Structures are given as C-alpha cells and as structure tokens.
Amino acid sequence: MIKPSAISGFPEWLPQEKYYEQQILDRIRKVYELHGYTPLETAAVEKLKILASKGVVDKELFLLNRHGEQSSSKELALHFDLTVPLARYVAQNYGKLTFPFKRYQIQKVWRGERPQKGRFREFYQADIDCVMENELPVYYEAQMPRIIQEIMNSLDIQAQIQVSHRKILIGYYLGLEITQEQIPHLLREVDKLDKIGKEKVQELLHKQGLSQEKAEQSLELAHIKGSFSEVQPKLQALSQHPLFLEGLQELQEFDSYLSDLSPQQLTYNFAIARGLDYYTGAILETFVIGHEKWGSVCSGGRYDDLASNFIKRNLPGVGVSIGLSRLIHLLLETQKPDLSRQSPSQVLLALPSQEDLLKVDQIAQELRSQGYPCEIYHQSQALNKQIRYADRKGIPFILFPHRYTRQEPLVELKRLADGEQKELPLDSKELQLFLES
Amino acid sequence: MIKPSAISGFPEWLPQEKYYEQQILDRIRKVYELHGYTPLETAAVEKLKILASKGVVDKELFLLNRHGEQSSSKELALHFDLTVPLARYVAQNYGKLTFPFKRYQIQKVWRGERPQKGRFREFYQADIDCVMENELPVYYEAQMPRIIQEIMNSLDIQAQIQVSHRKILIGYYLGLEITQEQIPHLLREVDKLDKIGKEKVQELLHKQGLSQEKAEQSLELAHIKGSFSEVQPKLQALSQHPLFLEGLQELQEFDSYLSDLSPQQLTYNFAIARGLDYYTGAILETFVIGHEKWGSVCSGGRYDDLASNFIKRNLPGVGVSIGLSRLIHLLLETQKPDLSRQSPSQVLLALPSQEDLLKVDQIAQELRSQGYPCEIYHQSQALNKQIRYADRKGIPFILFPHRYTRQEPLVELKRLADGEQKELPLDSKELQLFLES
Numbered sequence: 001m002i003k004p005s006a007i008s009g010f011p012e013w014l015p016q017e018k019y020y021e022q023q024i025l026d027r028i029r030k031v032y033e034l035h036g037y038t039p040l041e042t043a044a045v046e047k048l049k050i051l052a053s054k055g056v057v058d059k060e061l062f063l064l065n066r067h068g069e070q071s072s073s074k075e076l077a078l079h080f081d082l083t084v085p086l087a088r089y090v091a092q093n094y095g096k097l098t099f100p101f102k103r104y105q106i107q108k109v110w111r112g113e114r115p116q117k118g119r120f121r122e123f124y125q126a127d128i129d130c131v132m133e134n135e136l137p138v139y140y141e142a143q144m145p146r147i148i149q150e151i152m153n154s155l156d157i158q159a160q161i162q163v164s165h166r167k168i169l170i171g172y173y174l175g176l177e178i179t180q181e182q183i184p185h186l187l188r189e190v191d192k193l194d195k196i197g198k199e200k201v202q203e204l205l206h207k208q209g210l211s212q213e214k215a216e217q218s219l220e221l222a223h224i225k226g227s228f229s230e231v232q233p234k235l236q237a238l239s240q241h242p243l244f245l246e247g248l249q250e251l252q253e254f255d256s257y258l259s260d261l262s263p264q265q266l267t268y269n270f271a272i273a274r275g276l277d278y279y280t281g282a283i284l285e286t287f288v289i290g291h292e293k294w295g296s297v298c299s300g301g302r303y304d305d306l307a308s309n310f311i312k313r314n315l316p317g318v319g320v321s322i323g324l325s326r327l328i329h330l331l332l333e334t335q336k337p338d339l340s341r342q343s344p345s346q347v348l349l350a351l352p353s354q355e356d357l358l359k360v361d362q363i364a365q366e367l368r369s370q371g372y373p374c375e376i377y378h379q380s381q382a383l384n385k386q387i388r389y390a391d392r393k394g395i396p397f398i399l400f401p402h403r404y405t406r407q408e409p410l411v412e413l414k415r416l417a418d419g420e421q422k423e424l425p426l427d428s429k430e431l432q433l434f435l436e437s
Numbered sequence: 438m439i440k441p442s443a444i445s446g447f448p449e450w451l452p453q454e455k456y457y458e459q460q461i462l463d464r465i466r467k468v469y470e471l472h473g474y475t476p477l478e479t480a481a482v483e484k485l486k487i488l489a490s491k492g493v494v495d496k497e498l499f500l501l502n503r504h505g506e507q508s509s510s511k512e513l514a515l516h517f518d519l520t521v522p523l524a525r526y527v528a529q530n531y532g533k534l535t536f537p538f539k540r541y542q543i544q545k546v547w548r549g550e551r552p553q554k555g556r557f558r559e560f561y562q563a564d565i566d567c568v569m570e571n572e573l574p575v576y577y578e579a580q581m582p583r584i585i586q587e588i589m590n591s592l593d594i595q596a597q598i599q600v601s602h603r604k605i606l607i608g609y610y611l612g613l614e615i616t617q618e619q620i621p622h623l624l625r626e627v628d629k630l631d632k633i634g635k636e637k638v639q640e641l642l643h644k645q646g647l648s649q650e651k652a653e654q655s656l657e658l659a660h661i662k663g664s665f666s667e668v669q670p671k672l673q674a675l676s677q678h679p680l681f682l683e684g685l686q687e688l689q690e691f692d693s694y695l696s697d698l699s700p701q702q703l704t705y706n707f708a709i710a711r712g713l714d715y716y717t718g719a720i721l722e723t724f725v726i727g728h729e730k731w732g733s734v735c736s737g738g739r740y741d742d743l744a745s746n747f748i749k750r751n752l753p754g755v756g757v758s759i760g761l762s763r764l765i766h767l768l769l770e771t772q773k774p775d776l777s778r779q780s781p782s783q784v785l786l787a788l789p790s791q792e793d794l795l796k797v798d799q800i801a802q803e804l805r806s807q808g809y810p811c812e813i814y815h816q817s818q819a820l821n822k823q824i825r826y827a828d829r830k831g832i833p834f835i836l837f838p839h840r841y842t843r844q845e846p847l848v849e850l851k852r853l854a855d856g857e858q859k860e861l862p863l864d865s866k867e868l869q870l871f872l873e874s
Contacts, residue, residue, distance in 0.1 A: 001746065001747070001748075002486055002490050002746055003747070004485060004487060004525040004526075004528050004529040004747045004748075005529065006529070007480065007482060007513065008485075009485065010480035010481075010482055011480075012478070012479055012480055012526065013477075014530060014534075015477060015534070015538075015540065017479055018475070018476050018478060019475055019476060022476045033540070033781040033810045034805040034808075034809075034810045034811075035805070035810070036780055036781065036782035036810055036811060036812030038452050038455070038456055038779060038780045038781055039455050039456060039457055039459045039781075040450075040452060041449070041450070041455060042446065043447035043448075043449055044447075044481070044545060044547075044559060045444060045447055045557055045559065047444065049439055050439060050441060050495065053439050055488075060503060060504055060613060061502070062503060062504070062505055063502050063503070064500070064501060064503070064515075064549075065498045065499070065500050065502070065515070066498070066499060066500070067498040067499070069502055069550055076444065076500075077504070088441040089441075089449065092441040092442065092443070093451060096451055097452070098779060098826065098829045098830050100815050101452075102780070103452065108481060109480075112503035112504055113502075119488045122481060124482055124484065137816070138736070139813075139815075140815070182849040235723075236819050257680045257794075257795070257798065258833070273483045309438065309439055310438070310439055310440070310441045311438075311441075311611070312438070312843065321619055328520060330721060340450075342475060342535060343473055343539070344470040344473065344474070344475055345473035345475075357576060358694070361694070362615070368471040368472070371471075371811035372471075373470045373471045373472070373473055374471075374473060375472065375473030375577075378537050378569065378574060378576075378577070379574070389535065392535045393535050420666055421825055424684070436498055
C-alpha cells in the first residue's frame with residue numbers, strides 16, 4: 001500500500017475548485033477570441049539551448065531524461081513560460097504564418113524552484129501576443145489594457161492597470177548620461193522600488209557604479225504617477241532626450257485609444273520598469289484593487305525583436321500574460337466565490353425504482369438533446385438520499401419521472417435552492433425557462 | 438543565431454490545425470458535460486513510486502530533475518496516462534469526494550519512447566471515468582458506448598465499438614482449467630490476435646506452457662463476433678463456468694440499455710482482451726470504419742479495484758480514454774477537413790484610412806458586445822490587400838465602415854465565400870442573420 005500525498009509546488013484542485021477554474025478559463029478564452037486571437041499550443045518541452053537563448057540560464061529548469069538513461073543527453077527541459085516558445089514557434093513556422101499573427105495560449109508552465117510554501121512549480125499562464133512583420137502600430141499596444149479590463153469585468157474583478165514606457169525610461173537614463181550597458185541593470189533595480197523602497201534601490205544603483213547624484217536623479221522619474229494629463233506636463237519638464245520624447249509621443253497616441261477607461265482602471269506609473277530585457281515600448285502590470293500585495297496578476301508589453309535569436313527578421317510584437325494560478329488563488333482567498341458546483345449537471349433525474357431506469361434514461365436523453373447536462377441517480381434509494389446527493393454536488397434541479405409517459409411527457413421539476421416545484425411537459429418552453437431560472 | 442527545429446515525437450500544429458483541434462476538443466468536452474462529468478486536472482508530474490505501483494515499470498518514463506542537480510533525487514516523472522493519476526487522486530481525496538465521482542480529464546501525457554517516426558512522446562488523452570463506492574451498476578458500463586457514439590456523431594465520424602467482457606474471457610479460461618497465474622499472460626497474447634494472427638498467438642500460448650490442445654481451445658472464444666443476439670447462443674454452448682455465466686448475464690443487461698445503437702455502431706468481439714490487468718467487466722475498443730488499421734481510437738472498460746494500491750476501499754469504476762492525438766491525425770489524413778480558419782474572427786473590419794481608426798474601433802466593440810469575434814486590419818492599405826488578409830486567415834466576412842455614423846450606424850458587410858454584400862444597421866437582426874449564414 002502506497003499512501004498518496006501531494007507533491008509540494010504542484011497544486012491540484014478539488015472538483016468544485018476545478019469547476020470554478022474552468023469557468024474562469026472559459027471566460028478568458030472567450031474575450032481573447034472576441035478580439036480575433038486564435039488558439040495555439042506548443043509542446044511542453046523545449047530544447048535547452050532554446051530556453052537558454054534569452055539569457056535565462058538562471059531560471060530554474062526541470063530537465064527531462066528517459067527512465068534508465070543516466071544523463072539527459074537530449075538536453076530537453078519543460079518550458080518555464082510561453083514567450084520563449086512563441087518566439088521559437090514563430091521563427092520555425094515563419095513562412096507558414098499570416099501576419100499580424102495573433103494567438104492566445106493557455107498552458108501549464110513549470111519552474112524547478114526549491115519546494116517551499118506558496119511557491120508553484122507547476123502553474124497556468126494565459127498569454128496573448130500579436131506579432132507583426134516590420135512595423136507594429138501603437139494601436140495594438142493600446143488593445144492590451146482594453147482586453148485585460150474586458151477580462152476583469154467578465155470576472156467581476158476591480159483591477160488597475162499601471163503603464164510605463166521603455167523609451168521614456170531608457171531615454172531619460174541616456175539623457176542623464178548613464179551608459180547603454182548600465183541601463184539593463186538599472187531597470188532591474190528600479191523594478192524593485194515598490195518592494196524594497198527608495199533608499200535600498202539607491203544603494204543598489206550606487207553599487208552598480210552610479211554616483212550618488214545620478215542614482216538620485218535616475219529615481220526622479222519613478223515618482224511620476226497618475227492619469228496621462230497629469231503625468232504629461234511633468235514628463236515634458238524632465239528630459240529632452242530624443243528617445244524620451246519619442247516615447248512620450250507614442251504614449252500619447254496609446255492613451256488616445258483608451259479614453260473609455262477610467263483612471264481607476266488605467267494609470268501611469270514610471271516606477272514600473274519590468275525586469276526582462278526584451279521590452280521596448282509600453283509596459284504594464286495589473287493589480288487587483290485592495291489586494292496589491294499579491295503582486296501583478298497580468299503583465300506584459302511591447303517588444304521589437306523577440307525572435308531575433310532564431311531568425312533574421314524584424315518581428316515586433318506586444319503581449320500580456322495572465323498569471324492564472326495566482327489570480328485564482330487570489331480570488332479563492334479574497335472573494336470567497338460560490339464553490340457549490342461539483343458537477344456540470346443542471347438536473348439530477350431521480351430513480352424511484354429500478355424498473356424506471358429505461359424510462360428515466362429516455363428523459364435524460366431528451367434533456368441532453370435540448371442541451372441540458374444531466375445525470376441519473378445510480379440507485380433506487382429513498383428520495384431524500386437522492387436529493388441529498390444533488391445538494392452535495394450542487395446540481396440545481398431534481399426531476400421526478402413518476403407521471404411521465406411517451407404519450408404525455410410530463411415531469412416534475414424541483415429547484416433545490418428554494419424548493420419550488422412544477423409539473424411541466426418535457427419539451428415545453430416553460431420547462432426551459434424554469435431550468436434557466 | 439539558433440535555428441529552431443521540431444523535436445521528434447513532440448508534434449505541434451499550425452494555427453489552422455490547432456483551430457480545428459480546438460473545435461474537436463470543445464465538442465468532446467460538451468458531450469462529457471451533458472452526461473454530468475465534471476472537469477478535473479491533475480499535475481503533469483507524479484512520484485515515480487506512484488507511477489510504478491501498477492506494475493508499469495516497463496513504460497518508458499520521462500524523469501524530471503532540476504537544472505544543476507545530478508540525480509533526480511525527488512523521483513518525479515511526467516505521467517504517461519490519466520488513469521494512474523485518477524486512482525491516486527481519488528485515494529488521496531477520498532473523504533472529500535461525492536460518489537459516484539464522475540470526471541472528465543483532457544490533458545497531455547508523455548511517454549519516453551525512443552524517438553521514431555509516427556511515435557508520439559507527447560500527446561492528448563480525453564478520459565472519462567465514473568468511480569463508485571462498493572457497487573457499480575452495469576448501467577454505467579453501458580453509458581460508455583453511448584457517450585462514445587454521441588461524440589463520434591458530433592464529429593461526423595462513423596465508428597464501430599467492439600465489446601468484450603473480462604468475466605466471459607476469464608471464466609472461459611478457468612473452465613479450460615487454465616490457472617489463475619497463466620491468465621494475465623494469456624490475455625496479453627490473445628490481445629495480439631488481430632495484429633499477428635491465430636498461428637502466431639497459438640505459438641506464443643504454447644510458449645507460455647499451454648498444451649497445443651489448450652492453446653487451440655482457448656482461441657475458440659476469440660472467433661465469436663456479432664450482435665448480442667448472434668453471439669449469445671454461441672456463448673451459451675461454449676462454457677458453463679460460473680464466472681463465464683455471470684459475465685454473460687451482465688453483458689445481456691449491458692446490451693439491453695443500448696437497443697438504440699445499430700450493429701454497425703456496437704458489436705461484440707471476443708478477440709478483444711485488453712492487455713491491462715485491472716479490467717474486470719465489459720471492455721471495449723473503437724475503430725473508425727474504413728480506417729481500422731489505425732487501431733482503436735477509444736478504449737476502456739470496467740475495473741473493480743483501481744485504487745487498491747493506495748487505499749483500503751472498494752472503489753469500482755468504468756472509464757474510456759480517447760486517444761485524441763491519434764484521432765486528430767487520422768481525421769486530418771483521411772477526412773481532409775476544412776482547414777481554412779486561422780482565426781476565430783467572424784469579421785475583418787477594413788480600415789479605409791488611418792483617420793477611421795477610432796470609428797472602426799467603435800464598430801468592433803459593438804460587434805464584440807453582440808458576441809462576434811472580430812479584428813481590425815492593421816493598416817490603411819488598398820482594400821484588395823485587406824480582403825486578401827481575411828481570405829488567408831479564413832475570416833468569413835469583411836466589413837466596410839464608410840457610411841457608418843453614430844447617428845446612423847450603417848455598415849457594409851461582404852461574405853467572402855460568394856461575394857454577397859449587404860448594407861445593414863449594426864444593431865439589426867438582419868445583420869446577425871447574415872453573419873450567422
């Protein structure tokens with residue numbers, strides 16, 4: 001006998017939690033598809049040299065080897081995000097894709113972190129990216145906040161998207177005569193502002209070789225926050241570097257497409273830098289209002305040469321990634337959602353006696369042909385036992401077949417939430433209305 | 438520059454193929470849900486001792502180890518099917534589940550086979566299982582062929598389900614005084630009948646220690662095929678072993694629930710033995726008619742002690758597994774399905790000039806709020822270029838916004854398949870009817 005137990009970092013849901021997660025996945029997918037993004041799936045496995053190509057060797061990878069083989073000679077590993085696989089896929093299938101290539105990808109990713117509480121080693125990401133050839137209009141960057149807010153609306157989540165811009169950040173640092181080489185390190189340190197505070201970041205910048213003055217100056221930008229009309233004059237006063245001005249202009253266009261989002265839904269925050277090197281335009285993070293300490297639940301931005309390690313083509317793109325597992329844990333912990341459903345069944349068909357089975361089976365088939373998920377109770381037991389089963393599984397209706405005949409297909413339906421009971425013909429509009437009430 | 442290339446055994450789809458696969462996944466899921474099966478997902482990773490518990494150490498496993506670690510000290514591996522994870526999950530969460538526990542599970546599985554053409558090392562399975570406590574009525578076994586045929590119908594596939602029964606097979610062998618110990622080996626050899634023929638199987642049985650006479654006798658059962666009314670008298674004449682008779686009676690009940698399936702959809706074939714040890718009742722395999730050489734696309738059966746390695750409970754169940762990757766390859770190769778769609782967009786909104794962008798964006802939002810996936814062409818280029826893009830992506834309609842104003846929301850819609858063009862108000866029933874035509 002082997003006692004089964006959970007593996008640290010590999011969370012699994014109970015049926016009612018998975019049912020809930022599935023509703024959320026479906027809603028996200030629906031919004032992605034409404035915007036013309038097509039489903040894509042890449043293999044869970046990549047060659048190690050592909051995963052390492054973006055300088056991410058420090059990521060903790062899960063390497064694969066076949067049972068019985070000593071070394072992982074093929075150098076395969078599980079993917080740790082969906083961005084590197086996208087870059088590889090686009091390069092590999094370049095001639096067969098139609099650009100702009102817009103795909104969504106909802107898959108598990110794996111990180112070989114040390115097992116510790118609250119750290120996932122397997123989790124879901126739900127990404128979209130729009131990849132263009134040569135030129136990507138700013139309009140596509142502006143689509144991202146809108147899509148995110150449509151998803152948040154559909155999930156009844158109040159979220160704020162915080163936007164920054166790489167050209168503004170980098171232009172500003174260049175204007176301070178900080179060198180190109182220093183900037184990636186700088187961005188990674190600035191990105192820690194909200195976590196460790198201004199003093200610590202200044203210290204880190206000083207360690208990177210910036211003078212005390214430059215370190216202070218470089219953080220001035222990070223204090224600028226607010227709506228576009230609030231941040232614009234402050235930014236204009238801050239730098240005249242051409243890249244900075246270019247970024248400011250792009251951000252103005254970006255904002256012009258989003259006038260329907262409120263300041264609560266969309267704000268600008270130049271403390272946001274995003275650690276990853278490949279971003280080149282608008283970047284964003286998304287916080288659930290009131291639960292900012294959970295961190296960003298959806299991040300992304302524009303990049304200009306995602307696939308340049310794999311192909312000599314100019315393929316700019318923009319994308320965001322929803323940290324789905326984190327988001328669902330946040331919702332479960334903070335929103336206490338209704339977790340009563342353990343079954344997609346809308347109706348439990350009671351089985352008064354074993355002899356009724358064929359009749360009840362007919363009724364079930366009729367309900368299914370009308371599109372209603374349903375199931376038959378497995379035994380002719382006391383009715384209160386059957387009702388209790390429906391209740392435990394969160395099946396909203398129970399059907400009693402006593403009066404049903406082929407000639408007169410009358411059934412009795414009881415709504416468990418309030419006990420309301422009706423006798424209705426199986427093929428009637430009234431029955432449909434009651435089942436959907 | 439790293440040239441990206443496919444990894445042998447890890448197939449990936451082009452967008453139009455994935456779009457097609459997604460439609461099939463959705464239809465399978467819909468039928469599973471109509472029958473009250475609830476979604477479940479288990480971690481991709483299991484402890485090695487769990488995977489090995491069913492005597493499947495000969496399966497080629499992919500072991501995991503963290504980058505930088507020499508040995509896979511945690512002894513984790515990717516799951517190779519969804520049945521062992523189900524058994525482990527049910528035992529682990531036994532006290533929290535409501536029985537009958539009916540779940541569907543559509544996930545990738547991995548097998549560390551030697552890379553060779555046509556062999557998948559990563560592929561999809563789409564399983565359902567119904568797990569009961571103590572007693573599982575035969576009715577649930579009979580649900581499996583019906584669910585499979587509903588799925589096949591929804592996919593326009595003509596398939597035949599071939600049913601056999603473990604009690605009949607084992608009872609028959611016991612009646613021949615073949616020992617309990619020999620029977621599992623026997624079943625595995627008999628299962629090869631359709632592949633290697635009668636003589637070779639007899640030879641193998643002889644090698645297993647059966648006399649020439651017993652080997653011949655034991656194959657007599659395997660010749661019995663046909664509808665239940667055809668096979669029943671032949672079976673009755675063949676053996677009087679109590680287990681055999683018990684199986685025959687169960688199969689009669691099984692068949693009584695399936696009178697609506699034609700002999701082409703459901704037949705009995707006692708050459709089917711299923712190699713796996715855990716089956717104890719009805720077993721089945723499913724062949725696409727005309728493409729039997731592809732092998733079974735959906736297999737399964739009843740088992741009585743799936744989780745007995747993990748928990749001291751009597752948990753009988755029944756389940757089937759669709760070999761989804763194989764099925765989709767079969768469909769792509771033999772049915773030449775329509776692969777024109779590379780996008781869920783129902784409408785491409787043409788962009789006559791850059792100044793129209795905000796207006797066109799408004800129209801897109803209105804279409805989405807009506808539930809129609811759509812996208813805007815990315816540039817104000819010549820209209821024939823924009824039409825060509827819709828055509829390449831398989832977007833069925835193109836919308837011209839020239840006449841649209843907020844006050845009079847008229848748009849022109851063109852159906853690309855036949856060139857039919859209509860001018861319609863954006864919020865009209867006529868527009869919906871045209872878009873759904």
